[in-house]
Amino acid sequence: MRKLLLPLVVVLVAVLLSSMFTVQEGQRSFVIRFGKILKNDQNQDVLYEPGLHFKLPFIDTVRTMDARIQTMDDQADRFVTVEKKDVIIDSYVKWKIENFGKFYLATGGNFAQAQRILMVKLSNSLRAQIGGLTIKEIVSEKREQVMQNVLDGIDPSGLTPEEKETMLKANPDAFKGLRQSALDDLGIRVVDLRVKRINLPDQINESIYKRMRAERQSVAAFHRATGKKLAEEITAAADLEVATIMAKADRDARTIRGQADATAAEIYANAYTQDTDFFEFLRSLQAYEASFNNKSDVLVLDGETDFFRYMKDSQGK
Incomplete structure (x- = not known):
């Protein structure tokens, strides 16, 4: 009897340990039983909060996922504006899992896979928006509106059928928005979307720099010509003033010399007569x-x- 008691205790402890699982802070877990996510009486996925929980040993499988806000720092992508010019936009998305069951079924719990799908959705939404704007609109007052349209979708009521068709070709979820599309397809909630940087391709940057240099050189040449003209005017005025002063001084000197010669001649004459x-x-x-x-x-x-x-x-x- 004693020989059987020890193995029985070991088995009971093993069963007890295998039926327990712990969810850490910042995580959520759900149980898969016979290949399906465990649901409650309302046919909703049973989600386990941080703490100690129990499951059926050797039958249930626990899947634990990070419930915190994630950051998808998208790589810079190239887009074409309505002017048929390329722009390179670098953006990032803040997101978190809203529906853990849907997220698991859509991605297998793979965060990298989820971000790849989300990146495609974001790229399509941005492409549909950027394609209808000029570069000036993108980098100025329209940028915030572009981000809002990407997140919440576009109101189709003000668009023509042709514009609607073009939008849907560029992005099937154009009228749904990234938030709703990501929630419906992946079970994740997009918290925020921001554009970090908007650049032009290197060859366009070089042409812009050349044009800017030409404009600055033109302005510099204008200022140099204006300065040279002013310098010549100042020099001419100074030369005229110098010539006037010299002429006046020469006239005064001649007058003084003439007066002195006349005085000297008078003195000589007076001395001669004496x-x-x-x-x-x-x-x-x-x-x-x-x-x-x-x-x-x-x-x-x-x-x-x-x-x-x-x-x-x-x-x-």
């Missing part, structure tokens, strides 16, 4: 000094001329 003999003697001495100052000079003059009269006679007679 003593004629002395003045003639002084002028002769000055002439001798100027003539004989350079020893290399040679004068050929008649000795009887008046030039030498004061050399012959101190009285000059």
Whole structure:
């Protein structure tokens, strides 16, 4: 009897342990029994909150999933605007599981698979929206409206049949919206959608930069030409002012020199009339000094001329 008691205890403990499972904080679990998710009396999936729970050992299988908000940081994708120009949009989506049973049936509980499907839905919705806008509208006031249309869908009442058909071809869920489509197909709730960055392809960026450089160079050339014109005007005005000042100064100098010469002549005349003999003697001495100052000079003059009269006679007679 004692020999059977120990194995029985071990079996009971093993059965008890296999019937228990724990759900961690931030997780939710459901039980699969005979290949189907366990449901309650209202035919709803039984969802287990964090804590200790029990199941049928060796029959039930527990599936545990992360119930927290997930981030799908989408890779940048290329879209075509209504102008037939390419733009590269980098976005991200915040989402969480709303219906765990539907999520499991749609993806097998594979989060990577869920994000791939969600990425396709997002890309289709953005493509349908971007295809009807210009680049200016995308990067300015229409961007928030684009995100809202992607999340909540488009109201078809204001569209023509042709526009509706085009929208549906680009995205079958265009009128449903990403939120409703993701909830219906994957059992997940899209919490938020944001665009991180909107870029142009490298070749378009280069052409834009070239055009911007050409525009800046044109503006710079205009400013340089304007500056050169102003500089020439300032230089011309300064030259005119200098010429005017110089002319006035030369005129004043000539007037002063003329007045000085007249005063000097008057003084000389007065001095000459006071003593004629002395003045003639002084002028002769000055002439001798100027003539004989350079020893290399040679004068050929008649000795009887008046030039030498004061050399012959101190009285000059």
